[in-house]
Amino acid sequence: MSPLQIRGVTKAFGAQPVLRGVDLEVPSGRLAAVLGPSGCGKTTLLRVVAGFERADAGSVVLAGREVTGPGTHVAPEKRRVAVVPQEGALFPHLTVAQNVAFGLRGGRGARRTSAARVTELLELVGLRGYEERMPAQLSGGQQQRVAVARALAPQPDVVLLDEPFSALDAALRASVRADVRAALHAAGATAVLVTHDQEEALSTADVVAVMRDGVVVQAGTPKEVYRFPRDVEVARFVGEAVVIPATVRDGVVWTPLGHLPLAQSAPDGVGRAVLRPEQVHLVPEGEGLSARVVDRYFYGHDASVALEVRCPGDVLLPVLCRTQGEMPEGDTVGVRIAGPVTWFPGAA
Numbered sequence: 001m002s003p004l005q006i007r008g009v010t011k012a013f014g015a016q017p018v019l020r021g022v023d024l025e026v027p028s029g030r031l032a033a034v035l036g037p038s039g040c041g042k043t044t045l046l047r048v049v050a051g052f053e054r055a056d057a058g059s060v061v062l063a064g065r066e067v068t069g070p071g072t073h074v075a076p077e078k079r080r081v082a083v084v085p086q087e088g089a090l091f092p093h094l095t096v097a098q099n100v101a102f103g104l105r106g107g108r109g110a111r112r113t114s115a116a117r118v119t120e121l122l123e124l125v126g127l128r129g130y131e132e133r134m135p136a137q138l139s140g141g142q143q144q145r146v147a148v149a150r151a152l153a154p155q156p157d158v159v160l161l162d163e164p165f166s167a168l169d170a171a172l173r174a175s176v177r178a179d180v181r182a183a184l185h186a187a188g189a190t191a192v193l194v195t196h197d198q199e200e201a202l203s204t205a206d207v208v209a210v211m212r213d214g215v216v217v218q219a220g221t222p223k224e225v226y227r228f229p230r231d232v233e234v235a236r237f238v239g240e241a242v243v244i245p246a247t248v249r250d251g252v253v254w255t256p257l258g259h260l261p262l263a264q265s266a267p268d269g270v271g272r273a274v275l276r277p278e279q280v281h282l283v284p285e286g287e288g289l290s291a292r293v294v295d296r297y298f299y300g301h302d303a304s305v306a307l308e309v310r311c312p313g314d315v316l317l318p319v320l321c322r323t324q325g326e327m328p329e330g331d332t333v334g335v336r337i338a339g340p341v342t343w344f345p346g347a348a
């Protein structure tokens with residue numbers, strides 16, 4: 001049985017419904033990211049699971065025990081859930097070792113509050129040797145790692161992390177993220193990470209739950225939600241998407257860019273196809289369709305160009321494409337589309 005099962009959870013603040021029937025299961029030892037735009041209810045969901053908020057309806061089952069349900073509300077401290085807040089919230093007057101040892105009190109490891117266990121936990125987060133430092137002597141990333149060690153100390157059933165990397169600067173974020181992920185996996189912890197950063201969700205989590213307007217609209221592996229988004233909005237939210245008008249006839253998608261293979265079977269009809277910028281390949285001018293560079297975006301590790309593709313019938317279609325090299329604006333290039341597209345019925 002999954003250590004965390006959330007079923008049909010609803011929650012309103014006054015007249016404002018915030019959670020509108022959330023379903024989510026997190027398998028044992030997995031890290032799930034709850035990904036969604038600001039205000040969609042991510043933190044509220046975490047607070048319901050932690051027991052800081054009462055749900056109006058639905059249930060939360062932790063390690064087989066219903067902690068939230070009709071007539072049931074187990075107090076937060078009795079839930080065996082650990083919370084890592086946005087900024088680690090370490091006790092400033094306690095050393096790193098004392099902060100971690102604090103997490104051991106009252107937990108399963110209560111009888112083993114030994115220095116050895118603290119060292120073991122610090123080792124897990126890559127901070128062995130930092131026992132005697134004070135929190136103020138640590139970087140923001142190190143503080144977050146201590147907070148994770150403290151959270152793991154009582155061997156909770158589930159670790160909840162609320163935007164734990166958002167206060168870190170970009171250069172640090174990726175490495176702290178990787179360390180925290182490794183520590184959670186090494187501890188075999190089941191965890192839920194709340195984030196509005198799609199790159200963070202896709203690169204860190206085993207399961208991504210995309211949340212919108214108080215419901216989980218899709219949950220799956222990072223590859224599943226990226227390659228097989230449930231709708232155009234999910235496609236746009238989990239990455240850059242090229243959305244084009246498309247008609248399905250006999251299992252083939254007809255688009256202004258030519259006919260393309262389908263990622264999944266679909267009934268005949270009119271709708272939109274979604275492809276990713278990395279499926280748009282540049283070819284020498286004269287091959288494929290002709291396109292003009294209309295804008296460029298430089299990200300450091302790579303770059304994108306906005307193209308205007310001239311399609312049959314003189315239709316001009318805006319398309320985004322990844323590039324490595326220099327591409328002056330106004331340049332004319334050839335493009336070819338590779339790989340399958342996802343398709344959604346409805347008006348273009």
Ligand SMILES: Nc1ncnc2c1ncn2[C@@H]1O[C@H](COP(=O)(O)OP(=O)(O)OP(=O)(O)O)[C@@H](O)[C@H]1O
Binds near residue numbers: 018041043
């Ligand atoms: N205690 C509260 N009382 C009243 N309204 C609240 C309360 N907590 C949250 N809300 C409202 O519920 C909605 C969802 O908030 P929540 O913090 O869960 O969203 P979120 O997805 O975590 O957003 P963010 O990414 O910005 O933190 C917001 O409109 C917020 O104003």
